[in-house]
Amino acid sequence: MSPEHHRAAEVVAEFLGTKPTSIEALLTWGPTVVVEATVDDSLTVFVKAGANQNVHTEAAVMERVRAAGVPTVDILGVGNDERLPGGRWMITRAATGQTLQDVGRTASTISRTLDELAEYYTLLHRVALPGFGAFADDARGGSLVAWSRWQQETVDDALDSLTRMDAAPAEFASRARQLCRSFAADLDSAPGVLLHADLGDGEVYVDPETGAVTAIVDWGAALVGDPLYDLVRFVGGGPADDERPAQLHPTLHAHYFARSTYDVEHAQRMLKFYRFHICVVEAAWGADLGWTAGHLAWAEQLIDELG
Secondary structure, three states, X not given: OOHHXXXXXXXXXXXXXXXXXXXXXOOOOOOEEEEEEEEEOOEEEEEEEEOOOOHHHHHHHHHHHHHOOOOOOOXXXXXXXXXXXXXXXXXXXXXXXXXXXXHOOOOOOHHHHHHHHHHHHHHHOOOEOOOEEEEOOOOOOEEEOOHHHHHHHHHHHHHHHXXXXXXXXXXXXXXXXXXHHHOHHHHHOOOOEEEOOOOOOOOEEEOOOOOOEEEEOOOOOOEEEOHHHHHHHOOOOOOOOOOHHHHHHHHHHHHHHOOOOOOHHHHHHHHHHHXXXXXXXXXXXXXXXXXXXXXXXXXXXXXXHHO
8 A cells, every 4th residue: 555545544543543453445546545444343434535636525515415315425524634635535434235336237126226326316416506517615516607618628628638649630629629519508508406427336336135226425526517417427437338338328317217307309419419528538538448449439420420
């Protein structure tokens, strides 16, 4: 473990007043530290700190999530420590159950899990907030004035990265930006609500016997934006040939739309646009993983269909 991981373990011991019986450093992306600490048979906690996100903002978002009726983990405490990335930490209780990833997408309980997940998305998306995009530090709302601006800036950053890597031709970048501009009015007519924005099958905990959702975790990427983005982003952060979206999205979306009043044709068009958005972002993010070519091909197909 790194010195930051050791310091995170010390923070747990200082906060709880007892030394954990075991600690484990979890794999994370970027300048983030997460340590799992077992205190005894009845208490396992996680301490998280990150230089690329404000974990105190994440903790405040989680309080909003809980107030909306969406299950997440208990926040035991937050604090400051200059020896940790970002200088801030939070400690949460471990979730009960197992991750959906471990239980499996073909488990006999998957229908209940997806129905409950649709219900929790519905509750989450009733939390209307001011602003758009990433949360401001005070967690009262998004930090941007328009949802289309968040979308455009995110795609622009990805296209700039792909251009620097000589991974995407100039014509593709031009067509991608034009498609974003053509969707600006649709984007800005969407409501601004609380989104998880990075939910995968590793962040959904379930009872392995019943499939009931016990907790939804990892709210560090939460946004204020269009509910439809959340539906596409679920298990959407993988390679272009990832089987999870095709296996899970149809049932999840059907359960979600049964609880809503969306115009089906408009919703499907927006879902396809958000898939394009995610393809461009994942093409850049997953370059070192060999994801770029597959996602760019998929994005070009979607540009043709939408344009």
